[in-house]
Each structure stands twice: as structure tokens, then as C-alpha cells.
Amino acid sequence: MLAELSVKNFAIIEELTISFEKGLTVLTGETGAGKSIIIDSISLLVGGRGSAEFVRFGEDKSELEGLFLLEEDHPAFIACRKFGIDASDGMIILRRDIYQSGKSVCRINGKLVTISILRELGRLLLDIHGQHDNQMLMEEENHLYVLDEFAGKPLKEALKEYQSGYEKYTALRKKLSELSENEQELAHRLDLIQFQLDEIESANLTPGEDQQLSGEKEKISNFEQIFEGVQNAYHALRNEQGGLDWVGMASSQLEGISDINDQLKTLSENISNSYYLLEESTFQMRNLLDEMEYDPARLDTIEARLNEIKQLKRKYGSTIEEIQSYSAKIEEEIDSIENRDSRLLALQSELESLSKDIVLEAKNVSDIRKKSAKKLAKQIHKELKELYMEKTVFETEFTLKSANDEAQPKVNGVPVQLSKYGYDDIRFLLSTNTGEPLKSLSKVASGGELSRIMLAMKRILSNHQGVTSIIFDEVDTGVSGRVAQAIAEKIQKVSIGSQVLCITHLPQVAAMADTHLFISKKSRAGRTTTKVAPLSHDEKIAEIGRMIAGVEVTDLTKQHAKELLHQANHVKTVG
Structure with a gap:
């Protein structure tokens, strides 16, 4: 989990240290107070794209530092050993300094590392999910990755076997292609290397x-x-x-x-x-x-x-x-060229044999995906039903990567284009209303529906990704009423197995918080700065009341806030 975050001279933040707890931590506050800036700082800390624009006006650099507390068997420690980083006592400290020049200096447990290493380790520690992530669901090229993440270890093992054969297959195709080059070029090549060989041997x-x-x-x-x-x-x-x-x-x-x-x-x-x-x-x-x-x-x-x-x-x-x-x-090359015809026949025979093996491996990968797709659909239907999308039908469509070249390997008599990930092209299809045909997500889902689908997937995938901390940045946009309550309960369930940090404008989500942080901004000496403060029980009531009513918080609003908190406690107790 992310235990502590220190931010200095970042955007409108002058200096800030925040301690985080397990469970669900909610961040609320007025628009523009700096809630998303805090999430931006965490994103950059784990390898996000940096820019000199993040450096506070008038300062030389921004300083970001985060302390993560982890179980000893966490994958992040394996990554640390891989990169020669000393990591012990269940702690990892990330630090990133961003300068006015745009340069970044990154450290893990005090050791200088590249931004790519910081990013690789960061993805094992944090999963940041915001409104923009809905776009990931809209882009069909990402659907295969999502399904493979859900399929987990069996798929990874099958894919590893396939990729081992695929590397041999591509190397053999390349060698065959080189040997099948223009005969005149080969003749010139033969003359040249024969002269070189004679010169060396003599x-x-x-x-x-x-x-x-x-x-x-x-x-x-x-x-x-x-x-x-x-x-x-x-x-x-x-x-x-x-x-x-x-x-x-x-x-x-x-x-x-x-x-x-x-x-x-x-x-x-x-x-x-x-x-x-x-x-x-x-x-x-x-x-x-x-x-x-x-x-x-x-x-x-x-x-x-x-x-x-x-x-x-x-x-x-x-x-x-x-x-x-x-x-x-x-x-050896001379021998290959001089015996080109026999070599070609031998390589073609070897490629044909290998093609059959690789297609079988690809089919195994595809079969595991199809089984996982059915399980994914079943779980998503269950999650969406709890989010009041019970009429929604979700399916994964599989198509073959077709090829125009008859020399390519064939599946059911059809030539296919093999890639590093097999021969599957997939996309997620959805129907949100009874009787409506299944269509691509981008064509049928509204913003509020996408938020719920994304949250359903996150609820499912969080059990498969091994990430200890998840950040939701206003993923509840576009929903209200009973749907808002369902989303609040769903986010709370995700927090049972992972630390969750959530920026929200929904009082229902805020009421579910184990820790409620209030973000505000103030002016001092002509400069604006951001402040973060944990709320007491009474302060939570007042803040949830503000989220319900807006500017004026009445006794009735406070009573409503208390009821939300009471209901949230009941949900958490019942489980």
C-alpha cells in the first residue's frame, strides 16, 4: 500500500505530506482545490509522463516521494532484485525530481534509475484509473490485453509456449526469404564471398x-x-x-x-x-x-x-x-547458396512442420481465451446486475487475423496472420437493452454506462493483477441516485482486497470511506497553495452534507448525511 506521499513545488502545491491508510480513502473538495493534482503527482511518481509545466511557478524543480509498504513476497521485490536495487524490511521508496528544463531524476530506494525502470516497478505498485481510462475500453486493440489479464496464469503459460515456437517460426521464415532472394543478387553475393574466402584461405x-x-x-x-x-x-x-x-x-x-x-x-x-x-x-x-x-x-x-x-x-x-x-x-553461406535448391526444400519442409506445431499452440491459446471470455462475461453480468444494468448483455467476439497469402499457416483451411499473441482478433460487444443487437462498446455505451462497465471490470480484474493500491479518479461521473449507491458499494468491495484512493463528487461514495481527506486551497503572500486534512466524524457529516446540498447545509441535509453514513456502515458490516 501507499503509506505516505510527499509533494513539494508541484503545480499549486507548495509543500504537502499525506499519510494514507488501508481500505477506502476518499478525497473530496471544491472544484480546482487540487484533488486531481494530487493524483497527477502520484501518477508521475510511478513513471507517468513528466513536464516542466508541473513545476511550481518561480521554483527550480518539483520533488515527489512515496513510501510503499508491501508483503515480502510482492512482485515489486522481484523487480528490485532484477535491477540490482536493495529492498528490504517490506518497504520501497520512490522519488522523482522534475526540473524546469523538463529533465527528470528518478530514484528507487536511493538508487538512480531510468524512467522506464521506474515505470515498470510503478505498475506493480499502483493502478491509476480515471475517466480517460474509459477510452481504453473504447479502443478495440486494448480488449485482447484486458481478456489476457483476466485469463491469468493458464493463458500466460500457454502464451509463453506459443511465443517460444513463434520466435523459431519467424526466424525460419526470414531465413527462407533471404534464401529465396533474386538469383542475380545471389550470384553477385556468391562471387564476392568466394573471392573473400579464397583470399583468406590463401x-x-x-x-x-x-x-x-x-x-x-x-x-x-x-x-x-x-x-x-x-x-x-x-x-x-x-x-x-x-x-x-x-x-x-x-x-x-x-x-x-x-x-x-x-x-x-x-x-x-x-x-x-x-x-x-x-x-x-x-x-x-x-x-x-x-x-x-x-x-x-x-x-x-x-x-x-x-x-x-x-x-x-x-x-x-x-x-x-x-x-x-x-x-x-x-x-557456410557459400554452401547454402551453392546448395540453394536443396536448402530451400529442406527449409520449406521444416517450416511446414513448424507451422503445424505453432498453429496448434495458437489454437491452445485461443481456446483458453474463449473459455476465459465466457467466465468474464458471466462475472461482468453479475457485476452489472448489481450496478442496475441487469438487461445488459456482454460478449467477446473472436475473429481470425486473416492473411491474403496462401503460403501462410491455415486454420480450418483459411490462411491466418500469426502475431506474437496468436491469431485472435477480439472485441467486446454490448447490448444495453432487451432486443437490441450486440454492438461495439463505443457505439452503444453512454458515459455513465461506460463508468459502470469499467468499474465492473476493475472489480473483477483487481483479483488478477496483484496490485496493492488502486486509484479511482472521478470514475463515478455521469451517475446518480441508486446507481451512485451501487457504485459506492462496488468501490468499497474493491477496497477490501486492495488499498483504494478515490476522488469523488458523490456523497454515497464519500460515506463509504474508511478515511476521508478534504482538499482545500488558500492564498498566502499572493500565492495559492493546496492543503489536505483528514476529517473527523462531525466534519465528515458536514462535508457529505455540502456534497448533497451544495452551498447551504441545513439540519435536514446533515440528517441525510448521517443516514448515508449509517447505511454505509451497515453495508460494510454486512459485507
Whole structure:
């Protein structure tokens, strides 16, 4: 649940901290007081589209911060681990700063994240539902998503199986398409890569050859300097009266007195060891000098070979290993082109077999959807009946994504266009009056009816989405009377399993609140700012009375407000 929200320099809000409780929290107040601004701030906090227009006039940035308290097994903690965010003690803190420049800085538990990560985590924490969401129901491309959400785990598992095969299917179609390209282009391609392969193979490259040749070149290029240095070192040690003779003399002198004490013995051993090491080194120098031979022709050969390797690297890869890898790749491509006809037949056969499998997987997905659609219709009818739309008929229409290409997979003899989500095209149909034909939602539902249909879906889907907090932003627009009471009861039922924050103008909904927050605005030092205050029982009566009567609240209005509260308590008690 959203436990606390802090807002600073956001629109007309100067600074505000709000604590939220479980159950149903209602936000009411005069139009323009800032109710929707609070919801906007929450929307931006969980990854909504930001803008510099939200920054309070005269300030550099807006600051938004929210504390969420969650169960330890909540999916949000899995997402945190995925993104390397430390999350413990059942808490997640989101923060977002929006600057005048339009830039946003986002943090989760103090770690800087991108807006996309904030949005991905935010959708696991909050579901914000406003009047504009009715448009989602009007757009038929969203209906498949809604149905799949309702279908839940069985559908997700079937869809995962299907998508695994679909990826192989699309990759195979792409390979087949590439192999079926224009023959002239393939002939040109074959000539090019055959030339490249011949060039690489004729070079007869050996892994590590370039490093070995570079080292040898370095030796030959510095032959005189190396030879002179080794020779001088050898003579300094081995010539008459050279260094080795003096060390040998020192070793003999110390050896004669080494038995006198331990210190002299140690010195004698050290000098003796040094003598043998130096002697061994002179043997190595002599061998090196005997082996060294200056060969200018070899230097030319090495430089020519290194230049050849350099040219190949420029064309085919930065290392010999990469060149050889490219060689293997084009060799396989040459084989595919030269054996194109047989490859085409093999791929077509493989694609045909895979098409049958993928169609079966898509049918399984479709069958689960159809079963879920019947369950969804049954539950929506039940919910709508409680919202006084008992004559309404709701159905899901299924059609195949048809394709004009006879080469496409077929379902019942009809070619279909497969997509990532199968071959179903669906739309929700509605009839609100007895005897009227089923039509698309956009053509038959009024604003008030759409609000009720949306609320019915939200009541159903809230059990499937795992979201702990739901926000309703004036979803009760366009209804009154007994329908308003039914909507109030429906929202209250949703709040039993989830924290619900609701902006409303209906007294029936306000009466259902477990917590009632009153939003007001005031002027101070020539600036307008928003204030939020929880209402006591008597203040709730006065506010509900204002919502019923408007400006003047009479004793009769207060009595009506008390009756609404009493009725709401009865509904919540009975369940």
C-alpha cells in the first residue's frame, strides 16, 4: 500500500505530506482545490509522463516521494532484485525530481534509475484509473490485453509456449526469404564471398602468428644493440681480471674463514651462490651470442607477412581469430547458396512442420481465451446486475487475423496472420437493452454506462493483477441516485482486497470511506497553495452534507448525511 506521499513545488502545491491508510480513502473538495493534482503527482511518481509545466511557478524543480509498504513476497521485490536495487524490511521508496528544463531524476530506494525502470516497478505498485481510462475500453486493440489479464496464469503459460515456437517460426521464415532472394543478387553475393574466402584461405593464417612475427621483427631490428650489449656484459664478467674472477677470489677468501663464526659462514655461502649464478649467466650469454645471426632478408619477409595480415584485418576482423571466424561464416553461406535448391526444400519442409506445431499452440491459446471470455462475461453480468444494468448483455467476439497469402499457416483451411499473441482478433460487444443487437462498446455505451462497465471490470480484474493500491479518479461521473449507491458499494468491495484512493463528487461514495481527506486551497503572500486534512466524524457529516446540498447545509441535509453514513456502515458490516 501507499503509506505516505510527499509533494513539494508541484503545480499549486507548495509543500504537502499525506499519510494514507488501508481500505477506502476518499478525497473530496471544491472544484480546482487540487484533488486531481494530487493524483497527477502520484501518477508521475510511478513513471507517468513528466513536464516542466508541473513545476511550481518561480521554483527550480518539483520533488515527489512515496513510501510503499508491501508483503515480502510482492512482485515489486522481484523487480528490485532484477535491477540490482536493495529492498528490504517490506518497504520501497520512490522519488522523482522534475526540473524546469523538463529533465527528470528518478530514484528507487536511493538508487538512480531510468524512467522506464521506474515505470515498470510503478505498475506493480499502483493502478491509476480515471475517466480517460474509459477510452481504453473504447479502443478495440486494448480488449485482447484486458481478456489476457483476466485469463491469468493458464493463458500466460500457454502464451509463453506459443511465443517460444513463434520466435523459431519467424526466424525460419526470414531465413527462407533471404534464401529465396533474386538469383542475380545471389550470384553477385556468391562471387564476392568466394573471392573473400579464397583470399583468406590463401593467406594460411595461424592463430598468434602476428604477435610472434612482431616479436621476431623487434629482435632483428635491434640486432646490433642487443648483440653489443650481451657481448659487453659477457666480456665484463669473463675477460681476464673480469668481474667473475673477482667474485671467485672473494668467495675463496671467505671460504677460508667461514668456520670462525656463523655470520662469516652465511656471507661465504651467499658469495659462493652468487658466483655460480653469474657463471651460469655467462654460459647463457655465450650460447646467445653463438646463436645470434643478422639476416636482413628475414626482416623483409616478416614485414611483408605482417603487412599482408594487416590488410586482411582491415577487411575481415581486428584479430586473426576474427578473420578465421568470418571465413567459417562465409564458407557456410557459400554452401547454402551453392546448395540453394536443396536448402530451400529442406527449409520449406521444416517450416511446414513448424507451422503445424505453432498453429496448434495458437489454437491452445485461443481456446483458453474463449473459455476465459465466457467466465468474464458471466462475472461482468453479475457485476452489472448489481450496478442496475441487469438487461445488459456482454460478449467477446473472436475473429481470425486473416492473411491474403496462401503460403501462410491455415486454420480450418483459411490462411491466418500469426502475431506474437496468436491469431485472435477480439472485441467486446454490448447490448444495453432487451432486443437490441450486440454492438461495439463505443457505439452503444453512454458515459455513465461506460463508468459502470469499467468499474465492473476493475472489480473483477483487481483479483488478477496483484496490485496493492488502486486509484479511482472521478470514475463515478455521469451517475446518480441508486446507481451512485451501487457504485459506492462496488468501490468499497474493491477496497477490501486492495488499498483504494478515490476522488469523488458523490456523497454515497464519500460515506463509504474508511478515511476521508478534504482538499482545500488558500492564498498566502499572493500565492495559492493546496492543503489536505483528514476529517473527523462531525466534519465528515458536514462535508457529505455540502456534497448533497451544495452551498447551504441545513439540519435536514446533515440528517441525510448521517443516514448515508449509517447505511454505509451497515453495508460494510454486512459485507
